[in-house]
Amino acid sequence: xxxxxxxxxxxxxxxxxxxxxxxxxxxxxxxxxxxxxxxxxxxxxxxxxxxxxxxxxxxxxxxxxxxxxxxxxxxxxxxxxxxxxxxxxxxxxxxxxxxxxxxxxxxxxxxxxxxxxx
Numbered sequence: 835x836x837x838x839x840x841x842x843x844x845x846x847x848x849x850x851x852x853x854x855x856x857x858x859x860x861x862x863x864x865x866x867x868x869x870x871x872x873x874x875x876x877x878x879x880x881x882x883x884x885x886x887x888x889x890x891x892x893x894x895x896x897x898x899x900x901x902x903x904x905x906x907x908x909x910x911x912x913x914x915x916x917x918x919x920x921x922x923x924x925x926x927x928x929x930x931x932x933x934x935x936x937x938x939x940x941x942x943x944x945x946x947x948x949x950x951x952x
Contacts (some may be wrong), residue, residue, distance in 0.1 A: 896941045903937025904930055 911929035
């Protein structure tokens with residue numbers, strides 16, 4: 835009974851702890867660069883001389899292709915589990931990973947093609 839309460843609390847506390855650690859470490863790094871008069875251009879996302887800033891459409895395309903690949907992997911994992919000798923966990927996990935990877939590879943090829951056009 836108590837585990838039903840503690841598990842979500844521990845889960846969200848760990849997420850908050852990870853974000854806290856990330857932002858405090860980032861702040862310390864930036865402050866040490868400022869104190870030592872170092873070049874802080876590594877924090878600028880786009881290059882000043884004609885550099886491209888990554889748009890959200892690229893990220894959306896990447897996530898979309900990944901999710902399509904995962905969906906196809908789930909469907910084919912179900913088909914493989916029903917019509918072959920593989921057990922369910924093996925067929926689902928293998929198909930999800932294969933088609934998720936194919937989705938990311940297709941994103942890479944699309945981005946490469948778009949960069950070559952520019």
